[in-house]
Amino acid sequence: MTAAHLNQANFADYIVIGCYGLLMAMVGIYVMRFNRGAAEYFKGGNRIPWLVAGLSSFMAGFSAWTFTGAAGVAYKAGVAVIGLYIGNALSFLLGYFIFAARWRRTRITTVMEYLGARFNSTTHQTFSWSMVLFQIFTGGSTLYGLSLFISSACGFPISWTIGVSGALIMFYCVVGGLWAVVLTDFLQASILMPFCLVLVMASLAAVGGIGGLLHSLPPEMKTLHLTGEFGWIYLVCWTVMVSFGYNTSAMAQRYFSVEDESAA
Template sequence: MTPIDYAIFIAYLIGTLAIGFVFFSRNKTSSDMFAAGGHSPWWVSGLSGFMTLKSAGTFVVWGGLAYQMGVVAIAIVTCIGLSGLLVGRFVAGYWRRLGISTPAEFIEFRFGPSAVQFYTWSMMAIRTLSSGVALYAVAVMLVTLIPLPEGNPLRDPVTGNLSLTVAIIAFAAIIIVYTVSGGLWAVLMTDILQFVVLQLAVLFIIPLLFFALKDAPQVTLPTGFFVPFSEQYTLWFLAGWVLVHFFVIGAEWAFAQRFLCVPTERDARWAAYLFGGLYLISPTIWLMPSLMYRMIDPSANPEQAYILASQFVLPTGMLGLMMAALFSATASAISGQINVFAGVFSEQFYRRLFAPAATDKQMVWAGRVSMFLLGLLLLGVALAVPLMGGAQQIVLTLTGLLLGPLLAPTVFGLVSKRIGLRDVFITAGTSFAVGVFLKFGLKAFGGPFMPAAEWVRLNPRMVDVLVGAVLPTIILSLAHFTRKSTSAGWAETQRRYDTYTPSQASTAGEGSAATTVTWISLGATGLVVLSLIFINSTDQVALAIFGLILMALSIAIWARARKTRPLAA
């Protein structure tokens, strides 16, 4: 990167921290800290949920798969959009009708305190791993761009670039500071900024790569590169992937939190619909650069394909903006996880075990301490990712094999009066045991089991979705249709559904804050892009068009907000 790229990247990081400090004073209660007081506009929650599942890991893991295998990677990620739409239709509204601040509250009265302990520790372990992968991924992309001279204390002697450890520590520190300062409001507002910058930066790179392909030598691509299925990622796998993410989006606490922080049940559904709609469109945009770069350089490191494609075509300054966008996506995903688990710790552990009479101020500070400690844990995991098999293997196994069995009982528990604590442990225990047996134990029997063991070896991803999505669905469906008794926690769940009332508080101030962040981020980014015209001798037309579009969008949103402000008041 050039000095201009560094300047833009650093300015963006400073802006991210500033948002956290701006919303510092807004957090006066634990509800403000972890549920935005129930006042988040639906479109803010939808965008935030969308960004929560998106990180630099998207570009390292799925971008790497797109570089290696082609369009099948786009098909896999697009499945998440279908899952989001299904959650909007069947699940999201139930969360808002509960009238709670954190998903752990529902787990406790629906399944009992032991379930809270089980979910807290198991989900925290899984999401700490996945968030660590995301932090590792963005650091990998950054160090690729920063060569350092010999003798520099920050230099990795093996690669000659910035040390990966230094990059991970620096990024973790920034994420921890703004999440601890601003709570869920900071997460929501930075998600808007991140959505704007990342989507537009990715859109900018595609036409530049398209023109670069005209001058690139012809490259032989793998068979089926433009086919949305493969021998390992079949149509059945994609169907299972939709089911896995139906449970993930419908029940994982970071996403459930987005359905809790809006004013009404309808807002929760629309937040999920926005999430799903964006995921139907965006994967093609995100992964196209990695896919196109395979046609330019077929020998690149797949994990670095996306950032190398950016480096190949972007003019001076835009690479820094792209790196800022990738960091922003990662920060969104990680901060959302830190916030939700800190909420659980402060409410379910600090208040109940140590300070039953804690004041709102004490609860806010307990949440901030929890966020800080979780951030340190996450940092340790990110540093250990290379020792655990790499980013792609960790993400695919965690998502496909482990999340479904944990989260499926929660989705069923929202709508079925017959699902209870026993089903939580039966579903998770059976699925985990079957998964371990198929992955590691089947081949030990030998003889007639060898054909099955060989099929498992050749189809690891299909095994993941069968064990992680299909098996939990079968177990819970059998429990629902064969059991006649009502579980102990259903009475409280039904009472809350029956007494649900939409929030009566005005959301004009919160909507105004979100709109302000949006038009300012668009306008500032547009000015930066337009200023790059004067320091680049090429791509000036593209920069001018891109910058003017950003400025036009910023002015339009500002004018709309100003026109509707008196009505909102």
């Protein structure tokens, strides 16, 4: 079986992709009934279960890069790639012990509302428009990474993949509000986690278990070799950025959405 054949998606793959996209759109349409005002639209009326909000926060740290770019870093730098995910763990610990309850205690609807109340309208407007510009580039880079993955697997043009994916995401987010965001994240986690477990077990079985994996690794990949592109400076800066970055506006919205501070 050739590599080209392995990379070729079949009819069943296209059906799965189509059904998945349809499911995401249907979620947005279904939860539209929950949105009777700004509080429901932006923070789920404080009725989102903590498990759903928590998994949504967890999934916010995932992208196609996790399975493509990160895999490349692991192949190049070995166990040093684990260091890139230390910040993710710290971000949830900081959220649990420091930020979650405090964000929920504010009893506001959006982070921008907090900035206006805490400072002034100028700060509110400046930060709002800055975030719009920042999110355009962030969303664009995320869609590009996703489109590269889908295009290489299915043969779709990258530009068309970006357009269709972006339109689908925009549709269910605009129609369904935060309910649509957290429920689609929850569904994605329900699919992704079992898949990852199966992938890990199948991969270990293919190389002869953990012992076979460690035996086949080259010596330089068995140590925390932090030099060159992924050195200590890079690792420390990345960890600090992710630790605090994952507790800003995107995560705060999940903290707002639950019933009380203990749920947050």
